[in-house]
Amino acid sequence: MTTQRLHISRRQFLATSAAAGASLTAGPAFAANDVTNIVARSGKQKLHNQLPASTLWTYDGAVPGTPLRVKQGAEVAIRLQNKLSQPTSIHWHGVRVPNAMDGVPHLTQAPVAAGGTFDYRFRADDAGTFFYHPHINSTEQMGRGLFGPLIVEEAMPPGMDRDVVWVLNDWRVGRDGRLDNGFNNPHDLSHAGRYGNLVTVNATPDPVLKGRRNERIRLRLINASTGRIFALRFGQMTPWVIALDGHPVTPRRATRNDLLVGPGNRIDLAVDLPDKAGATVHIVDAYYPEQTYRVARLTVGDGKAARPAPLGPPMALAANPIKRFDRKGAKSLDLLFAGGAMGGMMGRGGMMMRRHMQSMMRSRLFWIMNDRLIPPLGSGQSAAPLFQMAKGKSYVIRMENQTAFDHPIHLHGHTFQVLARNGEGLKHLELRDTVMIRPRQRIDIGFVADNPGRWMLHCHILSHVQAGMGGVVTVG
Ligand SMILES: [Cu+2]
Numbered sequence: 001m002t003t004q005r006l007h008i009s010r011r012q013f014l015a016t017s018a019a020a021g022a023s024l025t026a027g028p029a030f031a032a033n034d035v036t037n038i039v040a041r042s043g044k045q046k047l048h049n050q051l052p053a054s055t056l057w058t059y060d061g062a063v064p065g066t067p068l069r070v071k072q073g074a075e076v077a078i079r080l081q082n083k084l085s086q087p088t089s090i091h092w093h094g095v096r097v098p099n100a101m102d103g104v105p106h107l108t109q110a111p112v113a114a115g116g117t118f119d120y121r122f123r124a125d126d127a128g129t130f131f132y133h134p135h136i137n138s139t140e141q142m143g144r145g146l147f148g149p150l151i152v153e154e155a156m157p158p159g160m161d162r163d164v165v166w167v168l169n170d171w172r173v174g175r176d177g178r179l180d181n182g183f184n185n186p187h188d189l190s191h192a193g194r195y196g197n198l199v200t201v202n203a204t205p206d207p208v209l210k211g212r213r214n215e216r217i218r219l220r221l222i223n224a225s226t227g228r229i230f231a232l233r234f235g236q237m238t239p240w241v242i243a244l245d246g247h248p249v250t251p252r253r254a255t256r257n258d259l260l261v262g263p264g265n266r267i268d269l270a271v272d273l274p275d276k277a278g279a280t281v282h283i284v285d286a287y288y289p290e291q292t293y294r295v296a297r298l299t300v301g302d303g304k305a306a307r308p309a310p311l312g313p314p315m316a317l318a319a320n321p322i323k324r325f326d327r328k329g330a331k332s333l334d335l336l337f338a339g340g341a342m343g344g345m346m347g348r349g350g351m352m353m354r355r356h357m358q359s360m361m362r363s364r365l366f367w368i369m370n371d372r373l374i375p376p377l378g379s380g381q382s383a384a385p386l387f388q389m390a391k392g393k394s395y396v397i398r399m400e401n402q403t404a405f406d407h408p409i410h411l412h413g414h415t416f417q418v419l420a421r422n423g424e425g426l427k428h429l430e431l432r433d434t435v436m437i438r439p440r441q442r443i444d445i446g447f448v449a450d451n452p453g454r455w456m457l458h459c460h461i462l463s464h465v466q467a468g469m470g471g472v473v474t475v476g
Contacts, residue, residue: 034077035119038066038090040134040146041083047171047179047198048205054179057084057144063203064167064224065132065148072127072152078120080112087111090120091135092150093264093410094246094433097122099453102412105136106377107454107472126320126415127154128246129220129266131167136378139194139226139462140183143172145203147224158242158315160218160270161306164209168261168295169224170196184466190341190366192405193227193263193461199285201296208297211273213305216314217298218242219269223261226462229406229436231287232259232295234271240314243268247415247431248317260287262408264434264460270314277302322415322431323448330394330446333387335457337437339368339468342404349402365468367403367459374471377456386457386471389449396446401437407464409443410434412455413475416447434460449475 039060044053059065070076082088089112091103101122105111112118130150134141149165157163172180172194188194201207211217219239223230241254245266254269261267274281281298338349339360352371353360360366365373375381389395396419401407411433418430422442437443458470 035079036066036068036077037079037081038148039081039083040088042085047173047200047203051173051177055144056179057141057146059146059148063145063147065146067148067165068132068150070124070150070152072124072155074124074152076120076122076124080118080120082112082114082116082118085114087113087136088134088141088146089118089136090132091412092120092122092130092132094128094130094266094415095122095150095152096125096413096415096451099413099451099455102453102455103135104377104412104456107456111136111378124152126246126322127152127317128243128248128320129165129222129268130246131222131224131266133224135456139188139466142224142462143183143194143226144179149220149222151220152246154317156318158218158317160314161215162211163218163220165220165222166201166296167222167224168199168201168230169226170228171198171200172196173198184463186364188227188463189364189467193463195227196225199228199293199295206294206296208299210299210301211306212303213273213275213277213300214308214310215273215306216311217271217273219271220266221261221269222266223263225263227263229263229287229408230259230261230285230295231256232261233284233286235282235284237271237274237281239272240270241267242270242314242317244430245415245432245434247320247322249428249430250316251314252428260436262406262434262436262460263462264408264410265432265436271298272310273298273300273306275305275310276300320415320431323450325417325446325448326394327396327419327446330396332396332398334370335386335397335399336370336402337367337400337407337469338371338402339366340403340405340464341366343402347402367464367468369469369471372471374468376466376468376470383471385454385474387473389473389475391452391475392448392450394446394448396444398442398444399437400442401439404439405461406436406438407469408434408436408460409457410460411445411447411457411473413451413453414447414449414455416445419444419446452476
């Protein structure tokens with residue numbers, strides 16, 4: 001590392017601190033030699049061989065960005081350099097970081113200005129499959145390719161033949177074959193979000209993963225789409241699910257609900273390839289049953305088998321150190337989602353829509369949380385927190401979706417337990433940071449508010465958070 005670079009960084013660091021004001025904390029400065037540099041930059045790349053180049057924004061020139069792999073308990077030190085021409089940040093999705101490291105501009109830090117840097121440092125307490133992405137102008141920044149996997153390896157990883165990370169996302173390609181530049185148009189904001197027409201796995205459409213007979217692959221799926229929800233099917237095969245949103249579950253055959261992977265969700269599967277040379281497993285997205293399409297293929301080679309017979313159930317992964325939620329002492333909070341296109345005008349949600357209709361049209365805020373229109377962070381308008389929580393206390397949030405759309409609801413800084421769907425308790429322990437809530441569904445989540453700070457609670461359909469589906473909860 002040259003002194004000049006450190007000098008520039010320090011000046012930027014001070015500038016950022018000053019701009020942030022008293023309530024925002026800048027990242028800790030650290031010695032350069034133990035730091036991974038990540039550069040957010042713009043460049044021309046083809047989305048597909050047959051298409052002209054589009055302007056993509058990437059981490060280190062690649063989609064997905066630099067795969068980060070650390071051991072559980074390790075200190076992670078990342079220096080983000082912003083070579084974009086607009087402010088950015090990095091949010092460590094699903095990782096329980098200290099508030100100042102959470103990467104949410106206008107809430108936990110100042111935006112990292114064009115040409116600026118920011119130092120992120122945190123300890124990776126939980127093992128699992130996570131990812132990182134910006135948390136400002138997100139529809140465009142993620143929609144142009146800014147996301148990368150963060151894998152925290154267990155102290156004792158399970159014995160699988162291979163560990164494969166698949167980052168799923170989609171791209172909206174215009175008639176000219178280039179990435180569509182219309183981010184945050186009113187239709188996307190008020191409907192299902194920005195859906196693309198080119199689905200890729202690690203930026204490759206419909207890839208083929210080749211394996212051996214009876215090979216067991218740990219498949220880590222990350223949905224980094226701006227809006228697309230996947231309902232995955234594996235043909236005749238039903239893979240084992242071993243973790244949801246990074247957190248271990250007792251291994252079981254994956255249910256349809258497990259395989260419903262919304263933006264922000266991750267799922268770790270143990271996939272056993274068939275005991276048949278030449279066999280192909282078609283992985284299909286059946287979210288829209290009328291428009292199913294293939295996402296990827298697994299094929300079995302005709303060479304040596306990994307083993308003579310298929311393996312039995314995989315071993316459970318060790319639990320992460322999440323504080324157990326105390327149902328008896330928990331305080332209940334209600335959260336009602338309303339608004340959006342095609343939302344009913346009946347019931348409480350309809351009443352809220354009628355009440356806010358005028359200002360919804362004016363403000364381009366199409367979604368209502370607890371009878372409030374909440375402007376996005378950075379709009380200059382401040383909004384009171386949705387909830388204020390006492391540190392160390394247990395909470396239940398009873399969510400109800402009175403909109404016509406699915407929403408993956410993401411809570412920062414915490415891992416919650418999904419307690420009930422439509423009032424029915426879950427059979428299995430399900431720990432998550434992002435939970436899909438279906439139209440007219442009620443979902444109860446419970447957690448210990450043990451991480452002090454100001455945290456986002458929002459839909460991970462990025463057009464929706466832009467249009468009112470995001471609020472702040474405080475813990476302290
Ligand atoms: Cu949403």
